[in-house]
Amino acid sequence: MIMKLTINGEKKEVARESMTVKELLAHQGVEMPDMVSVQINGDFLERDAFDSRIVREGDEIDFLYFMGGGSSA
Amino acid sequence: MIDFTESQLERYSRHILLDSVGVEGQQKLLGSRVLIVGAGGLGAPAAMYCAAAGIGTIGIVDADAVEVSNLQRQIIHFTDDLGSAKVSSAREKMEAINPDVTVEPVKAFVNASNIVDIIEGYDFVIDGTDNFATKFLINDACVMQGIPFSHGGILRFNGQTMTVLPKESACYRCVFHKPPPKNMIPTCSEAGVLGAVAGMLGTVQAAEALKYITGAGDVLADALLTFDALPMNFRKVRLKRNPNCAVCSERPSITELRDEEQAACDLK
Ligand SMILES: [Zn+2]
Numbered sequence: 001m002i003m004k005l006t007i008n009g010e011k012k013e014v015a016r017e018s019m020t021v022k023e024l025l026a027h028q029g030v031e032m033p034d035m036v037s038v039q040i041n042g043d044f045l046e047r048d049a050f051d052s053r054i055v056r057e058g059d060e061i062d063f064l065y066f067m068g069g070g071s072s073a
Numbered sequence: 074m075i076d077f078t079e080s081q082l083e084r085y086s087r088h089i090l091l092d093s094v095g096v097e098g099q100q101k102l103l104g105s106r107v108l109i110v111g112a113g114g115l116g117a118p119a120a121m122y123c124a125a126a127g128i129g130t131i132g133i134v135d136a137d138a139v140e141v142s143n144l145q146r147q148i149i150h151f152t153d154d155l156g157s158a159k160v161s162s163a164r165e166k167m168e169a170i171n172p173d174v175t176v177e178p179v180k181a182f183v184n185a186s187n188i189v190d191i192i193e194g195y196d197f198v199i200d201g202t203d204n205f206a207t208k209f210l211i212n213d214a215c216v217m218q219g220i221p222f223s224h225g226g227i228l229r230f231n232g233q234t235m236t237v238l239p240k241e242s243a244c245y246r247c248v249f250h251k252p253p254p255k256n257m258i259p260t261c262s263e264a265g266v267l268g269a270v271a272g273m274l275g276t277v278q279a280a281e282a283l284k285y286i287t288g289a290g291d292v293l294a295d296a297l298l299t300f301d302a303l304p305m306n307f308r309k310v311r312l313k314r315n316p317n318c319a320v321c322s323e324r325p326s327i328t329e330l331r332d333e334e335q336a337a338c339d340l341k
Contacts, residue, residue: 009308037249044315047250062310064297066253067226067233068203068264 006060014055021061022050030063037064081173085127091289098287099127103173105286108132108195110183110211112159114271115225115278116201117149122279123199124167124174128286131167132177134191135159146268183207185330188214197282198222201275205252206333212237212245214330216321221285223278223293227266230302232274235293235312236281240321242294247315252333270302 001017007028014027021040025033038045039062045053055061077085077096088094088102107128109116112135123131137159139150147159154162160178167176179191183202188210192198198220200211208224215222216239224245225234237244277298284290295314300307319327 009310035253039248039310039312042311042313044248046317064248064299064310065228065231065233066205066249067228067231068205068208 003055003057005055005058008062018054018056020051021045021053021055024055024061025050025063028063035066037066038062039064081127084171084173088126093289094287098289101286101288102127102283103129105197106130106132106195107197107199107282107286108134108192109199109201110134110191110207111201111203112137112147112149112163113143113201113203114146114227114266114268115275116199117147117163118272118275119199119201119279119282120163120167121149121170122276123282124170124176126279126283127171127173128282129173130175130177132179132191132195133160133163133167134179134181134183135163136180136182146266146271148268148272183210185210185332188330189218192218192220195220197285199278199282200224201278208245209249209252209333210330213320213327215239216244216246217330221292223281225274225278227271227274229265230267230270231300232270232277232302233297233299234274234277234281235297236285238292238294243312243314244318244321246320246327247318248297248312250319255334267302273300273302 003014003016005012005014021038030036041060085099088099089096105128107123109120112133120133139154139157139159139162141155143150144152149166150162158180160180164176164178167174181187183191192214198215200208200222202208211222219239221238223234223236281292285292295312297310297312316322319325
């Protein structure tokens with residue numbers, strides 16, 4: 001089974017029938033899920049739901065990264 | 074209404090020529106007050122463009138002195154400024170770029186007890202800070218005081234920015250909830266950044282301030298602009314307010330400003 005997803009605006013195919021957001025993050029090579037905020041189909045996903053939310057065919061998923069930078073004011 | 078002198082008409086002619094800015098927009102800029110928190114990688118270009126644009130009053134906050142490792146990206150500071158307070162160095166350049174500008178330097182670290190006094194009375198705030206604790210503090214204080222602001226973050230070849238219209242559009246906390254856990258990751262000072270990437274992002278932030286004040290176009294509200302300068306890809310992610318946001322929702326759980334634990338800024 002191949003699942004079609006849109007991740008960060010790009011169409012991706014994942015060779016899995018179902019997986020949790022946490023599994024998807026690992027699958028996509030996100031080494032530090034604590035540094036990522038996840039939005040699915042335009043809605044924010046609470047961090048404690050990463051483990052339980054199942055990714056579904058057609059989901060549009062955005063990984064939004066924490067980014068510092070600038071000056072230590 | 075401010076009457077323009079001949080030399081002002083000439084100085085601002087390229088703004089005045091723009092339909093959505095014009096004489097009226099330029100007058101708004103000259104009558105406006107913008108605060109830039111951080112005179113570093115983001116604040117430096119933002120401050121220079123705000124000064125050049127004729128923002129009448131520019132506040133600049135930073136507690137640090139200019140160090141040699143700053144000069145690769147913090148273009149408002151020159152080699153001769155090494156050791157000087159960043160706010161003094163930045164003020165000198167802004168006044169030299171445009172004598173119409175009044176600079177209000179604040180040599181301090183912002184924290185939960187001084188931030189309200191610092192941001193009060195400004196029309197727009199530019200967050201050019203490098204750490205999550207301060208980013209959340211600026212967000213919370215601006216939301217509570219109803220002051221629109223531009224969030225900015227950079228790392229290596231990446232940048233991201235969003236403009237927050239308090240209680241109208243998604244705030245930083247709507248998207249990022251709380252600072253990432255401490256001790257997970259190297260500190261900001263250990264992470265690199267391409268100097269020009271800081272310039273790209275700080276310049277977007279300045280443009281947002283100018284657009285907000287003149288009313289030209291649409292600011293980056295309910296959207297996060299992210300870019301990766303390696304392939305030079307830009308992307309705008311649509312956002313919406315989080316109904317459970319701890320600070321901007323109907324029933325906020327954060328009603329008092331507090332200093333978040335300091336966390337670092339690398340990611341993989
Ligand atoms: Zn919010």
